[in-house]
Amino acid sequence: MNSKKKRSLILRYLLYILGAVLFFCSLFVISVNLGLWGKIPSTDELANLKYQEASEIYSRDSVLIGKYFLYDRQPITKEEVPQHLADALVAIEDERFYEHSGVDYRSLFRVAFKTVLLRDKSAGGGSTISQQLAKNLYPREASGKLRLVATKLKEMIIARRLESVYPKGDLLLHYLNTVSFGDNTFGIESASQKFFGKNAKDLRIEESAVLVGMLKATYSYNPRVFPEKSKARRDLVLRSMVRNEYLAEAEADSIIEKSLVLNYKDYDHSTGIAPYFREELRKRLLRLKEIKNDDDGLSIYTSGLKIYTTLDYKMQLLAEKTMAAHMSKLQRQFEKSHGNSAPWIRDKGLINRAVKNSGPFKKLISQGLSESEAIDSLSTKKSMVLSSWEGDLSIQASTIDSLRHYMKFLNTGSLSLDPATGAVLTWIGGIDHKHFKYDHISQSKRQVGSTFKPIVYAAALESGISPCTYFSAQEIEYKNLEGWSPGNSSDEDETYLNYSMEQALSRSVNTVAVKVLEKTGIPTVISQAANMGITAELPEQPSLALGTGEIGLDELAGAYASFANDGRAVRPYLITKVTRANGEPLFEHQEADPEEQALSDATRKLMVEMMKTTVNEGTAARIRTTYGLRNDIAGKTGTTQNNKDAWFAAITPKLVHVSWVGLDQHEIGFKSTSLGQGASAALPLFATFMKELNRDPSFNHITRVRFEKPDQEILASLNCKPVKRDGFFKRLFKNPKKKRKKKFKKS
Structure with missing residues (x-):
């Protein structure tokens, strides 16, 4: 065979091989088009894109405080996309975006030539924004080289279909709404909120360049983790904008001189502001029938709901700040007091x-x-x-x-309410949600100590006992209670002293509280507690007067609200309204019919005056002496046996605040009463918080309001000597070294 025929035969074989390759390639492309390598969405399906959206939580002052999501994403509209953001994206990711129809063949052949022939691994992928959008909408699942080729072809087909359905501006919007920024953050709005604490529409050019620059490698160019690499990438994006005539060179030079500045806000469930509040809110939303029974399958994790709450953002920040300052100091004192024998x-x-x-x-x-x-x-x-x-x-x-x-960690719970409505203004369920998930407001019931005494005294007043009735402070051993003998914490010999109810409450005299309970009757006191919103089962024992009943912090706060709310208790609530993503209302809090009056006007006013005395000169006097607060405040301290629980409940005309401090390991208590009493451990949480509110004029509507001035009849009923000493003959027949014994009358 001569050389000419040989060349002709080789050429024929090559043509056969090329034809076979083209044939099989065509079959492969047809098989992909037919969906044999996975379904390809139709143009109708692409025209009705839906993607999962995070639900947003807003404070009452319209601050975004958290999200619920499977994928952290908040879609935005075209009007909310800054032009410089769109320009930056096109400049760095797809220079010919406005020229191609979904596939940039010029770029594709360039990448193929460099990658296959020149072995240049840095040549890139050649994908257009439309192809990347297809990848965002239909993430790759399978592996293997042939599968990867099929997937790439699918993305090219989907990209061309997307281009036939949407104008270029809509494609950019869909891309920006779906692209991942790492850390389970999807879409430009979520990324903008996370890294810069602002909406995407408010981004500056340099901030847009940072976020767009991340898309090449979301971890490697994460500005929080690698700020220097992120800045270098940002500057490259800006140079690309200059090269593509989206930005003047002089302006780019000026921006490049700027440092990279973040305002990072992680919307993780355990971090950020009010994590305990957000977790309790989540539980309540899941029980909300308007969401639970919705025919459209609403989900707080995927439906983009807008959740508006009662929480005051500024107040919560101050409450968390003062809690951390007090609890860190108290923890050091607590550990030091126990020493090596802890x-x-x-x-x-x-x-x-x-x-x-x-x-x-x-x-x-x-x-x-x-x-x-x-x-x-x-x-x-x-x-x-x-x-x-x-x-x-x-x-x-x-x-x-x-x-x-x-x-060994001390923990805490504190709650602020609007006493007129029950709206929760601040909610601190513990010291650190990351390590202590247990919420001491919604999940805990602890003995409330002397903070229960105002309920006992209110029941006594309601049953007709005069506030100027005197009770002996002498300790008694109750024969029918196995010799139970409650004592007082005072070092003073009180054998011969008799206290008015106001003085006994302000000084938190245990012996008197038990006698007031006895005179009033245990069933009457329990009924009074129920009328004030206490649903917890209370012990039908004389120790009830000392707060041995276990009550939730939120119930106690609701009960105390009755002293500032015309004698009516409130039920704390968290949600004001919930809407769909488009603003359509789903749920709105309705003010319930006012609760029945648990206290008469006279009793309520008397109790406020008595608890003002507690603050002015009684067990809570350090509010005045140590913290220098001059606001109108009434309140009550509480400490349980062996210093296990410290409480303080405060009432102002526009605010009820209840705080608890103790340990989750209930076998451990404070070493001393001086450190573990309510006035030392719990009261500072309110006092330091109130000091911060006083500094901010925007809270004047809370801090500068005064209690109504009591009328002359109320003042007259309290106009008696606070303490009376036994007369000579009574003292003659009392032995201070010998306890008096008697039976307790339970009803």
Whole structure:
């Protein structure tokens, strides 16, 4: 065979091979088009794009305080996209966006030539914005080279269909609404809020350039993690805008000189403002029938709901700030008071019980390990991070070490209400939601100590006992109560003293409170508590007068509101309204019919005056002496047995604030009453918060309001000596060293 025929044969074979390749490529493209490699959406489906949206939570002063989502995304409209943002995106991602119809073949061939022939791995992917949108809308699932090629072809087909359905501006909008910025953040609005604390429409050119620059590699160019790399990428985006004539060179040079400045706000469920409030809000939303029973399958995680709440953003910030300052200081004092003999160090029984009640121990036991094996496993030291008020500690520690570390932490709960409506203004369920999920407002019921006494005294007044009735402070041993003998915390010998009700309440005299309860009757007091909104089951025992009943903090706050709300209790509420993403209302809080009056006007006014005395000169006097507050304030401190729980309930004409401090490990208490009493541990949470409110004129409508001036009849009924001393003959027959014994009359 001569060379000419040989060349002709080779050429024929090459043509056959090329034809076969083209044939199989055509078949492959047809198979992709037919959906054999996965369904391709029709133009009708593409014309009705829907994607999951995060629901947004707003404070009463219209601040975005959190989100609920599976994918953190808030779509925006074309009017909310700054022109410089669209220009930056096109300049760096798809220079010929306005020239092609979904696929930029020129760019595609350039990338193929560089990648295949020149082995240049930095050549890029050649995908247009339309193709990237297709990828955003229909994420890649399968792996493998052939599958990847099929997926790329699908994206090209979808991109061309998208271009036939939407104008270029709408395609840019859909892309910006769907693109991922990492960390489960989707869409330009969510990214703008996270990194710059503002809406996308308010972005400056340099901020738009930062966010657009992230799209090449969301982690590598994350401005929080790698600020220098992010700035360099930002500047490259700005140069691309100059090259494509979207930005003047002089303006770009000026912007490039600017530092990268963030206002980072992570909308994680455990961080940010009011995490305990947001979690309780989530639970209540899931129970809301308007959402639960909706035929459209509404979800707080995917339906883009707008949730408007009662929370005051500025007040919550101040409450969290003052809580952290007080609790960190109190924690140091608490640990110092226990010293090296602290129960979390020395009490092996306590530690052992805590370990056996822990989740890690129970999990190991469920896996078949013996108790000793489980404890050995939990004793193994490893690298871990432990939280503290001074910051995170990276140390070598065991799981048992971790349990002991967190066992010692004081925790707290505090709540502020509008007493006229029950609207929750601040909500602090604990010191740190990340490490302490338990909410001490919605989940906890603790003994309330002397904060229950105002309910006892109110019941007494309602039953006709005069506020100037005197009760002996002498300690009594009750024979029918197994010798129970409640005493007072005062060091003063009170054997011969008799207190008026006002003085006894202001000084929180336990012996008198029990006698007032006895005279009033336990059933009457329990009925009074129920009328004031207390639903907790209360002990039908004389110790009720000392606050041994376990009541939720929110119920106690609602009951105290009756003293400032014409004698009517309130039910704390969190939600004002919920709408769909388009603003269509779903739920709106309706003011309930006023509760029945739990207190007569006379009783309410008397109780306010008596609790003002508690603040002015009684157990809460440090509000005046230490903190220098001159606001109109009434209130009551509370401390439970062995200093386990510290309480303070404050009332002003426009605000009710209740705070609790204690330990989740209830076997541990304060070492001393001086540190653990309500006036020391809980009262400062209110006092420092109130001082901050006083500094801000925008809260004058709360801080400068005065209680109504009591009429002469009320003042006259309180016009008696606060303390009377027994006369000579009574003192003659009383032995201060010997307790008086009697039976307690339970009804």
